[in-house]
Amino acid sequence: xxxxxAPKRTAKRASAREGGSFLAALPxxxxxxxxxxxxxxxxxxxxxxxxxxxxxxxxxxxxGVGLDNFAKVFADPALPRILLNTVVxxxxxxxxxxxxxxxxxxxxNKPFPGRTLIRMAVIVPWAASVVMTTTVFYYAxxxxxxxxxxxxxxxxxxxxxxxxxKNAVPAMAVAIVVAIFVSIPFTTYTILAGLQAIPNETxxxxxxxxxxxxxxxxxxxxxxxxxxxxxxVLINIINVFNxxxxxxxxxxxxxxxxADTLMTYIFKVLQFDRRLDISxxxxxxxxxxxxxxxxxxxxxxxxMKEV
Amino acid sequence: MKKRNLRGVVVAxxxxxxLLLTSCGFGGGNTGGNDDAGSPGAVTTLDxxxxxxxxxxxxxxxxxxxxxxxxxxxxxxxxxxxxWENIEGVLKTKIQGNKAPDIxxxxxxxxxxxxxxxxxxxxxxxxxxxxxxxxxxxxxxxxDGTQYGLPLIASARALFYNKTLMEEAGVTEVPKxxxxxxxAAKAISDKTKSDGYGMPLGNEEAQGESLIxxxxxxxNFGDATNIAVDTPANVEAAEFMQKMVKDGVTxxxxxxxxxxxxxxxxxxxxxxxxxxxxxxxxxxxTENPKLEYGIAPVATKSGxxxxxxxxxxxxSFKNDGSKAGAVKKFMDYFFSADVYSEWVSTExxxxxxxxxxxxxxxDETLKPFLDMLPNAVFYPTTNPAWNATDGAxxxxxxxxxxxxxxxDVLKEIQAKADAAK
Numbered sequence: 103x104x105x106x107x108a109p110k111r112t113a114k115r116a117s118a119r120e121g122g123s124f125l126a127a128l129p130x131x132x133x134x135x136x137x138x139x140x141x142x143x144x145x146x147x148x149x150x151x152x153x154x155x156x157x158x159x160x161x162x163x164x165x166g167v168g169l170d171n172f173a174k175v176f177a178d179p180a181l182p183r184i185l186l187n188t189v190v191x192x193x194x195x196x197x198x199x200x201x202x203x204x205x206x207x208x209x210x211n212k213p214f215p216g217r218t219l220i221r222m223a224v225i226v227p228w229a230a231s232v233v234m235t236t237t238v239f240y241y242a243x244x245x246x247x248x249x250x251x252x253x254x255x256x257x258x259x260x261x262x263x264x265x266x267x268k269n270a271v272p273a274m275a276v277a278i279v280v281a282i283f284v285s286i287p288f289t290t291y292t293i294l295a296g297l298q299a300i301p302n303e304t305x306x307x308x309x310x311x312x313x314x315x316x317x318x319x320x321x322x323x324x325x326x327x328x329x330x331x332x333x334x335v336l337i338n339i340i341n342v343f344n345x346x347x348x349x350x351x352x353x354x355x356x357x358x359x360x361a362d363t364l365m366t367y368i369f370k371v372l373q374f375d376r377r378l379d380i381s382x383x384x385x386x387x388x389x390x391x392x393x394x395x396x397x398x399x400x401x402x403x404x405x406m407k408e409v
Numbered sequence: 410m411k412k413r414n415l416r417g418v419v420v421a422x423x424x425x426x427x428l429l430l431t432s433c434g435f436g437g438g439n440t441g442g443n444d445d446a447g448s449p450g451a452v453t454t455l456d457x458x459x460x461x462x463x464x465x466x467x468x469x470x471x472x473x474x475x476x477x478x479x480x481x482x483x484x485x486x487x488x489x490x491x492x493w494e495n496i497e498g499v500l501k502t503k504i505q506g507n508k509a510p511d512i513x514x515x516x517x518x519x520x521x522x523x524x525x526x527x528x529x530x531x532x533x534x535x536x537x538x539x540x541x542x543x544x545x546x547x548x549x550x551x552x553d554g555t556q557y558g559l560p561l562i563a564s565a566r567a568l569f570y571n572k573t574l575m576e577e578a579g580v581t582e583v584p585k586x587x588x589x590x591x592x593a594a595k596a597i598s599d600k601t602k603s604d605g606y607g608m609p610l611g612n613e614e615a616q617g618e619s620l621i622x623x624x625x626x627x628x629n630f631g632d633a634t635n636i637a638v639d640t641p642a643n644v645e646a647a648e649f650m651q652k653m654v655k656d657g658v659t660x661x662x663x664x665x666x667x668x669x670x671x672x673x674x675x676x677x678x679x680x681x682x683x684x685x686x687x688x689x690x691x692x693x694x695t696e697n698p699k700l701e702y703g704i705a706p707v708a709t710k711s712g713x714x715x716x717x718x719x720x721x722x723x724x725s726f727k728n729d730g731s732k733a734g735a736v737k738k739f740m741d742y743f744f745s746a747d748v749y750s751e752w753v754s755t756e757x758x759x760x761x762x763x764x765x766x767x768x769x770x771x772d773e774t775l776k777p778f779l780d781m782l783p784n785a786v787f788y789p790t791t792n793p794a795w796n797a798t799d800g801a802x803x804x805x806x807x808x809x810x811x812x813x814x815x816x817d818v819l820k821e822i823q824a825k826a827d828a829a830k
Binding site: 159160161162246265267268269354357359372374375378 | 497524612666800825829
């Protein structure tokens with residue numbers, strides 16, 4: 103920012119001028135600000151407000167209860183397992199997505215016949231609706247008529263169909279596979295864009311210096327992908343953390359809370375327990391966790407820092 | 410010049426904000442514009458939200474509404490269909506936004522009544538219509554002595570059995586007791602390629618399946634003042650259900666099994682026994698008429714008759730009270746013998762009105778279910794904590810199939826019900 107580098111004595115005047123220019127800019131940024139207020143700040147505020155109320159099961163606001171709802175949330179015996187599930191879910195999905203996407207992007211960056219077609223194929227899972235993709239996986243894994251189970255029994259790995267989506271651990275695994283599958287297109291394309299921004303001269307210079315392929319990749323290419331990777335990881339973390347459709351479809355029928363993440367638990371509290379107040383409190387916790395993750399990430403990785 | 414600009418911005422901004430806020434549904438109040446509903450010639454619009462009982466429900470309601478609107482030009486009805494899975498969530502959102510439907514078809518109603526949101530039956534139907542309901546059903550619609558719901562349908566569960574599979578497994582008698590059902594289902598599981606008994610404990614119908622078994626041991630879910638899930642009779646029944654699962658006589662993963670797809674496997678002839686509804690008969694007729702099956706009373710511990718009865722109702726949210734007259738017109742029209750009996754018989758349910766019963770007395774399909782109705786146990790829908798109990802059954806009961814001890818599961822459900830008081 104130029105203001106930061108300006109001499110001290112002019113800073114005050116500069117900020118006064120800034121105030122004036124803010125008013126002048128208001129007509130242009132006003133609509134965007136209003137939009138942010140209406141669709142981000144207001145609902146978030148409303149959620150926080152709801153989390154401090156007692157709301158009857160039919161939805162009438164009864165009274166304020168302070169932080170009681172949060173006390174209930176943290177005393178919930180199901181919470182530890184849910185948090186553990188959430189962590190596993192986010193870490194595994196994001197890690198695999200990024201690793202696979204790195205390889206895929208490297209491959210798509212090489213010139214080969216039919217590259218355009220392959221690139222388009224990679225984007226398909228992104229173009230399809232997540233609900234649709236997940237439903238296809240869900241039916242494929244059905245123990246009675248799922249094509250995946252049929253295949254496994256036909257080649258003799260299984261004696262009879264296995265309920266991949268009927269028990270907590272295998273169902274989480276299936277959901278993780280689906281989540282990786284639908285996250286890859288965006289991640290791959292972000293990394294691909296990063297790869298194409300690397301000037302050819304750098305790579306040539308590395309080659310001239312006698313670096314081998316791995317050396318070039320680790321010490322020349324990877325550092326230059328920092329920006330692209332940072333964006334990809336951050337957006338994936340938020341996306342995966344807040345993902346509902348995949349888990350709802352794959353693990354939704356499993357009784358109890360052993361296959362729930364924070365997000366699906368909020369949904370269950372709302373749908374089955376009809377506790378709008380408790381689920382608001384859970385949502386606030388959810389929101390806080392995302393904020394903390396993002397803050398830690400921005401602080402340690404400094405994604406905006408130039409290489 | 411600059412000043413004018415600024416004012417323009419403020420006005421435009423305020424307008425945009427107002428637009429955004431109201432479209433978000435937080436505006437409050439009905440914006441339907443029925444200020445002059447009372448004046449002659451004005452049209453009152455009724456919002457009606459109903460669940461779908463079958464693929465034909467929507468068309469059935471649309472026909473009723475079309476005929477009603479033709480006869481009453483001053484009333485318009487907006488129909489909104491929702492699945493059973495979603496309807497209560499949608500309703501709650503609407504109540505929060507002060508947009509509760511004028512006519513609502515639902516199961517539980519006591520907590521709405523307890524919070525004073527519902528109009529009493531006498532405000533939304535004429536005396537003749539209210540008096541036409543069978544007394545036992547009308548009684549089931551009362552909270553603190555006031556009737557709120559207009560009973561729409563009744564239904565009972567019965568044991569559907571596959572004759573072909575029974576023969577193949579060498580089972581000759583239709584099971585009447587738990588033990589007989591267990592052994593018959595075991596024979597089918599062992600000797601045929603099909604599953605013996607279908608137990609849907611997924612979140613679609615866990616409460617229904619549970620109450621069928623609890624009722625078979627003299628148990629129930631409690632009454633209007635007390636939710637009693639964790640009782641000795643219920644625990645014993647839940648333990649027997651668990652035994653069925655452990656002995657492998659049910660389909661796989663009963664805890665995650667939904668009723669609809671499970672009944673489809675019965676209809677396809679791949680399941681020995683399952684509890685079904687009157688509609689199941691119609692489904693078999695259209696989807697697999699060749700199925701060799703029979704209908705028998707529910708198998709209970711001692712063989713004494715007992716079953717789960719379900720009654721759903723129409724109710725009306727008061728809102729500002731201006732639409733009661735129009736609602737009354739609609740209800741009186743709908744519950745008239747001809748319209749009502751056609752609706753009920755098309756959906757395959759049992760009628761709740763005296764005039765409707767007379768009209769449908771000769772229906773053969775309904776007979777086995779009508780016979781069971783006197784011994785039916787109903788959900789405690791008049792208890793304000795029933796909604797929460799229902800939700801707890803849906804999300805927790807399936808755990809008995811994943812190995813958690815039955816008494817613990819019932820305790821967990823009871824705790825959720827108690828927390829809702």
